[in-house]
Amino acid sequence: MAATLTATAPAPPRKLLASRRTRVGILYALPVVVYLLVLFVYPIFSTLFLSLKDTDGALTLHWYADALTGVNLSVLFTTLRISAETAVLSLVFGFVLANAISRLKPLWAGVAMLIVVVPHFISALVRTYGWIIMLGDKGLVNETMAWAPGAPFQLLYNELGVVIGTTSMMLPYTVLLLYGVMRGVDRRLLAAAASMGAGRVTIFRRIYLPLVAPGLASAGLLSFILSLGYYITPALMGGPNQTMIATLINQQVMKENQWNGAAAQGVILLLITFAGLLLVKLVTSLGASRRKRSAS
Amino acid sequence: MMELRSTLAGRIVLTAVATMILLFLALPIVVILVTSFSDNAFAAFPPDTWTLNWYKALFADGSKWPAALSLSALVAALSTVFSLIIGVTAATALVRSELPLRSAVFALVLGPLVIPQIVTALGLFLLFEPAAMLGSPIAIALGHTVLAAPIAVLILIATLRGIDERLEDAAASMGAGRLTIARRITFPLAAPGMIAAAIFSFITSFDEFYISQFLSSVDTVTLPVQVYNSLTFEIDPSVTAISAILIAFAILALGLVALVRWLGSGRQGSLLSVENTAGVANPGGETV
Numbered sequence: 001m002a003a004t005l006t007a008t009a010p011a012p013p014r015k016l017l018a019s020r021r022t023r024v025g026i027l028y029a030l031p032v033v034v035y036l037l038v039l040f041v042y043p044i045f046s047t048l049f050l051s052l053k054d055t056d057g058a059l060t061l062h063w064y065a066d067a068l069t070g071v072n073l074s075v076l077f078t079t080l081r082i083s084a085e086t087a088v089l090s091l092v093f094g095f096v097l098a099n100a101i102s103r104l105k106p107l108w109a110g111v112a113m114l115i116v117v118v119p120h121f122i123s124a125l126v127r128t129y130g131w132i133i134m135l136g137d138k139g140l141v142n143e144t145m146a147w148a149p150g151a152p153f154q155l156l157y158n159e160l161g162v163v164i165g166t167t168s169m170m171l172p173y174t175v176l177l178l179y180g181v182m183r184g185v186d187r188r189l190l191a192a193a194a195s196m197g198a199g200r201v202t203i204f205r206r207i208y209l210p211l212v213a214p215g216l217a218s219a220g221l222l223s224f225i226l227s228l229g230y231y232i233t234p235a236l237m238g239g240p241n242q243t244m245i246a247t248l249i250n251q252q253v254m255k256e257n258q259w260n261g262a263a264a265q266g267v268i269l270l271l272i273t274f275a276g277l278l279l280v281k282l283v284t285s286l287g288a289s290r291r292k293r294s295a296s
Numbered sequence: 297m298m299e300l301r302s303t304l305a306g307r308i309v310l311t312a313v314a315t316m317i318l319l320f321l322a323l324p325i326v327v328i329l330v331t332s333f334s335d336n337a338f339a340a341f342p343p344d345t346w347t348l349n350w351y352k353a354l355f356a357d358g359s360k361w362p363a364a365l366s367l368s369a370l371v372a373a374l375s376t377v378f379s380l381i382i383g384v385t386a387a388t389a390l391v392r393s394e395l396p397l398r399s400a401v402f403a404l405v406l407g408p409l410v411i412p413q414i415v416t417a418l419g420l421f422l423l424f425e426p427a428a429m430l431g432s433p434i435a436i437a438l439g440h441t442v443l444a445a446p447i448a449v450l451i452l453i454a455t456l457r458g459i460d461e462r463l464e465d466a467a468a469s470m471g472a473g474r475l476t477i478a479r480r481i482t483f484p485l486a487a488p489g490m491i492a493a494a495i496f497s498f499i500t501s502f503d504e505f506y507i508s509q510f511l512s513s514v515d516t517v518t519l520p521v522q523v524y525n526s527l528t529f530e531i532d533p534s535v536t537a538i539s540a541i542l543i544a545f546a547i548l549a550l551g552l553v554a555l556v557r558w559l560g561s562g563r564q565g566s567l568l569s570v571e572n573t574a575g576v577a578n579p580g581g582e583t584v
Binding site: 021024025026027028029032036037040041042044046047093097099100101103112115116118119123124125127128129130132134168228229231232236246249250253254259262263273277 | 310311313314317318320321322323324325327328331378381382385386388389390393394395396401404405407408410411412413414415416418419420421422423438439441442445449499503505506509510520523524527528535536539542543546547549550
């Protein structure tokens with residue numbers, strides 16, 4: 001009797017404590033959950049409903065048919081193209097820069113990281129304006145390139161201008177992600193390969209690249225996803241051929257009062273984003289299993 | 297020898313390319329700062345003559361900038377308060393309690409950070425338009441909080457994780473009540489993180505463009521929307537001055553965060569020092 005008492009006695013208080021911690025947790029989680037359900041999840045669902053509703057209230061898919069034909073379809077393709085170009089460029093630049101920074105002494109690496117991170121916290125509008133000043137006919141770039149044949153170059157209001165702008169916006173993300181990945185590479189693996197007589201190129205191709213590949217893929221995908229919804233830079237640095245889907249959504253709401261069409265395009269943008277995020281998740285789990293295998 | 301030479305050449309090329317990329321990131325910002333003092337405000341660099349006229353023009357009669365600046369400051373202040381309330385409670389729930397569906401709550405918090413802002417802005421427009429709240433500073437602040445609160449939550453989660461729970465346990469074992477522990481132990485240790493969360497919430501709201509544009513009306517225009525309008529519709533050279541002010545403001549805010557972090561970094565160490573001199577192993581590793 002005594003034995004069962006001592007054995008069961010601690011259970012009730014612990015259970016009580018656990019349920020108290022649970023109640024506290026639910027209570028403290030309420031503000032964020034309620035806030036985001038009302039101001040984030042519900043608005044997205046009402047966007048979805050609006051995109052499926054005809055002017056007379058009946059269910060329809062014709063806003064999607066509109067969004068996927070004619071000019072709207074070519075805007076969608078432009079969006080995908082510019083995002084892909086941005087992703088590739090910010091990945092290449094990001095790889096080179098992260099690689100260079102990871103070889104620097106801590107002090108210089110810190111200074112370089114500061115130059116990477118600080119612009120990220122400065123308004124994208126302001127940075128875009130900086131590019132407009134720099135890339136104009138009499139801007140810094142054309143002034144320094146004045147000796148070159150064909151100068152001044154048309155660097156603004158075309159696709160080159162847009163991609164320069166969006167790449168500089170995405171670069172802080174890719175540098176930070178890739179720097180983290182590169183710091184995580186086990187240097188002993190490279191040393192082991194070198195000790196067995198592998199050359200620099202072989203080590204890079206056979207050991208280093210496979211280890212950082214998943215990080216490269218997710219960084220590229222992430223900058224692709226983040227570019228999809230871009231509006232400021234394409235609108236200010238591009239021409240009519242660089243209209244992206246966000247610009248179209250904005251126009252339909254602000255100028256044409258065409259909310260249903262805008263909603264359908266918003267949902268399409270959302271679906272592409274989800275597909276991209278799913279890919280990121282897949283690539284990340286692939287990378288985790290690969291790292292585990294190489295470590296063993 | 298051959299190997300050595302190729303590495304040296306490789307290093308020089310890599311350094312040169314990396315410097316170019318850093319310039320690519322920094323130059324647009326430097327150019328604005330310089331041009332804001334230039335006599336010829338449009339697209340000429342480097343400037344021939346210097347002036348303060350664009351800064352003076354910001355506060356001249358009939359200028360739209362003071363109104364936009366004060367609206368943005370008001371909205372950002374409101375949004376910072378909302379974000380801190382949500383951030384402190386949510387981080388407590390996620391770090392210091394047994395929360396059912398924890399990963400679902402965390403995914404919900406991350407949602408606004410990964411979903412295109414234009415979609416969030418469109419949704420908020422559809423929410424506030426029927427309520428006739430377009431142009432209301434409260435509506436814009438509520439909208440900005442959707443983006444700012446998740447950032448505050450993430451910063452405060454990291455802050456709470458960094459606080460050694462044994463300090464609170466120790467206080468409790470000596471008879472301190474819940475409120476005393478919160479006031480005397482947790483709050484002072486969490487203060488640097490809370491200040492960082494507040495600053496980042498403020499910057500997020502102050503610079504936010506998409507939601508502001510969808511929720512603004514003709515007479516309530518936030519600073520970024522006004523900047524965008526001056527870059528597209530009207531020709532207003534004082535936009536360089538306001539851009540330079542925004543840059544200075546962002547750098548100042550980041551400096552403040554760094555300062556607060558640096559000042560706060562010693563606190564937990566001094567509280568734990570008794571334990572360390574006593575030679576007790578520190579299971580947390582590098583807590584100090």
